[in-house]
Amino acid sequence: MNRFIVSLLALATLAAPLALAQDAPKSIALGASIPSDRVAMKNVDGKMLTIDSVKGAKGTLVIFTCNHCPYVKAWEKRITELGNSFARQGIGMIAINSNDPGRSEEDDFDGMVTRAKDLGLQFPYVVDEGSVVAKAFGASKTPEAFLFDAKGKLVYHGTIDDNVKEPEKVEKRWLKDALTAVAAGQAPAVQETKALGCGIKFKES
Amino acid sequence: MAGRSDIARLITTGLAVSLAAALAAGCGAPADRGGSAVAAEPTLRAATAAQVLEAARAPGTKAALINVWATWCQPCVEEFPDLVKLHRTYAGRGLRLVLVSADFEEQRESVAAFLKRQGASFPSYLKDQKDEDFIDGIDARWSGALPASFIVDRSGAIVDYWEGKKSYAALEAKLAPLLR
Numbered sequence: 602m603n604r605f606i607v608s609l610l611a612l613a614t615l616a617a618p619l620a621l622a623q624d625a626p627k628s629i630a631l632g633a634s635i636p637s638d639r640v641a642m643k644n645v646d647g648k649m650l651t652i653d654s655v656k657g658a659k660g661t662l663v664i665f666t667c668n669h670c671p672y673v674k675a676w677e678k679r680i681t682e683l684g685n686s687f688a689r690q691g692i693g694m695i696a697i698n699s700n701d702p703g704r705s706e707e708d709d710f711d712g713m714v715t716r717a718k719d720l721g722l723q724f725p726y727v728v729d730e731g732s733v734v735a736k737a738f739g740a741s742k743t744p745e746a747f748l749f750d751a752k753g754k755l756v757y758h759g760t761i762d763d764n765v766k767e768p769e770k771v772e773k774r775w776l777k778d779a780l781t782a783v784a785a786g787q788a789p790a791v792q793e794t795k796a797l798g799c800g801i802k803f804k805e806s
Numbered sequence: 807m808a809g810r811s812d813i814a815r816l817i818t819t820g821l822a823v824s825l826a827a828a829l830a831a832g833c834g835a836p837a838d839r840g841g842s843a844v845a846a847e848p849t850l851r852a853a854t855a856a857q858v859l860e861a862a863r864a865p866g867t868k869a870a871l872i873n874v875w876a877t878w879c880q881p882c883v884e885e886f887p888d889l890v891k892l893h894r895t896y897a898g899r900g901l902r903l904v905l906v907s908a909d910f911e912e913q914r915e916s917v918a919a920f921l922k923r924q925g926a927s928f929p930s931y932l933k934d935q936k937d938e939d940f941i942d943g944i945d946a947r948w949s950g951a952l953p954a955s956f957i958v959d960r961s962g963a964i965v966d967y968w969e970g971k972k973s974y975a976a977l978e979a980k981l982a983p984l985l986r
Contacts, residue, residue, distance in 0.1 A: 626969075628949070671878045705880065741969055742951035760950075763936060766910055796937040797908050799879060800951035800970055 628739035629747070631792055633755045635661065636737035642697065642727035643710070645717040650695075650725055652734075656753070657693030660783040663747045665740040666726075667700045668716050669707035670799035673744050675765045677720060680744060683761075683777055685723040690784040694724040699735035700743075704802040732803045742798030748779050748789070756783060759794030850918050852934035853906065855943025861904050861931070862958040868900030869984035870958040871977070872944070874933070876908045877920050882953040885971035890926050892977050897928075899985045900960075906931040908952060959984055 629636060638652040652663060664680060666673050673680075684694040702709040710728060717726045729735055738747060748757035757779035762771045779789035853861070862870035873889055875882035893903040905926060907917045914932060921930055933940055941950045945964055948954055957966040957980060966980060 626949070671876075741949040745949075760937070763938070765937070794938060795941045795950045797874075797933075797941065797950045797952060800881060800953065802881070 626736070626739045626741045628741070628758060629755060631755050631758065635663070635749050635753050635755075637734045638753075640729075640734055640737075642729055642734065644725045644727045645710075645714045645722075646725075650727065652695055655693040655695045655725060657688070657691045657751075659691030659751050659786070660756075660780075661693040661749045661753070662687070662695070662780065663738070663749070664694070664696050665699055665729075665735055665738070665743050665745045665747075665801065666696045667698050667705070667708045667743045667799065667801075668712040669700075669705055670743045672765055672796070672798045676744055676761045677716075679761055679768060681720045681722060683780060685721070687780045687784060688724055690780075692780060692784055696722070696724065696726040697729045697734060698726065699729035699732040699740065700802040701732065701804040704805065708802070732801060735801050735803070740801060742800050744798060746776055748776070748783060750783050750788075751786065757789045757792050760796035760798075763794075765796060849929045850907075850914060850921070851929065851931055852911075853931040854935040855940045858904060858906055858931060858944065859958070859962075861929075862902060862956075863962040864902060866900065867902040867958075868960050869981055870902040870904055871981060872904045872906065872956040872958065874906045874908055874944070874952060874954045876952055877913060877916050878909070879952045881971040885953060886924050886926075888972075888974040888977060890924050891974060892981070893926070893928065895978075896981065896985055901981060901985055903928070904931065906933055908933045957981065957984070 635652055635656075638656075641649040641651055644650050652661065655661065662684065664684075666677070666680070680696075684696070688694055698708055698713055700708040713726055713728065740747075744761065746757065746759060746761065747755060750756045757776070759775060761776045763773040763775070764771045773791075775791055775794045778791065782789040858872060862872050871889070871892070873885075875886065877883070889903060889905070893901065897903070905921075907930070909917050909932065911932070911934075917932060921927070935943065937950065941948050945956055945967055947967065948956075949969060951969045953971055954969050955967060955972070956964050959965045
């Protein structure tokens with residue numbers, strides 16, 4: 602009898618995914634290597650570059666972002682400060698815009714150039730044509746951070762901190778803490794976090 | 807205590823219902839009949855994830871669609887008229903549409919004005935919880951991307967979810983089988 606019930610439960614478990622349909626990208630897991638790191642993307646300075654070419658000796662931070670999203674706008678100063686500051690500590694940083702400008706006009710290349718200049722970005726801000734890199738990462742929204750260690754393994758995935766709206770009330774600086782740990786050759790204490798964000802505008806077929 | 811046949815029946819019935827719902831989701835849906843519970847002015851209540859789920863599990867609900875949106879989210883705005891149409895068509899048949907705005911509190915007036923323009927004059931919600939707690943409180947599988955939708959069946963379980971917008975036909979195909 603026990604074996605019979607176990608078999609039925611196993612069948613139910615196998616069948617469950619059929620009933621629980623879901624349309625959400627599955628992001629790469631902790632410990633994964635950097636995907637699509639040889640894909641050439643156009644930087645705001647007009648040059649083509651890859652994630653591989655911006656890797657840092659201590660680690661690499663890849664942030665999916667854009668121009669229009671209110672969550673990005675609320676966090677962009679903090680993101681810029683982190684990127685600019687940790688670049689001097691051996692962390693390579695790249696900001697990637699994967700939105701289809703056909704669906705989000707403000708996210709076109711000219712807008713990126715203006716944004717990069719206004720913010721004083723000291724790291725690349727590139728166009729992910731056709732969202733191929735976002736799809737390879739399983740990125741779903743902006744902003745979304747993926748931090749890799751010196752060996753190129755994912756050690757942090759998630760958001761910036763715990764208060765998008767009020768920087769002065771931030772209690773948990775998740776990304777900064779993770780960057781600090783990776784720059785010191787250590788594993789971050791918190792490796793996965795979440796926040797709301799703007800869904801990436803993938804090109805509609 | 808349930809015997810072998812009872813347990814087997816329970817499990818196979820559950821499987822059959824789940825599989826039927828999954829298969830029916832791609833098989834079209836009945837035509838519009840109209841009817842709804844529309845009030846004159848939209849009410850906008852601050853809500854945590856637990857309160858949102860409680861609203862989706864209100865007595866008499868055959869199926870609920872939770873949709874988390876924002877006024878600044880273009881795909882959310884594009885999808886909105888279809889959500890309201892879905893409510894108008896199926897509210898009388900047991901559908902509960904639980905709209906949750908992720909706008910900040912200071913946008914409350916803009917949210918209310920948008921809901922009114924869209925004719926969404928039934929009770930609606932404004933997220934009132936830290937992001938991570940709200941996201942995982944609704945469904946840990948959700949990345950946090952907007953828009954996000956969740957279908958709750960009559961047992962109160964989340965049986966489907968997705969990120970991004972869907973067409974009216976796709977929404978109808980997912981929900982109509984649960985309203986029979």
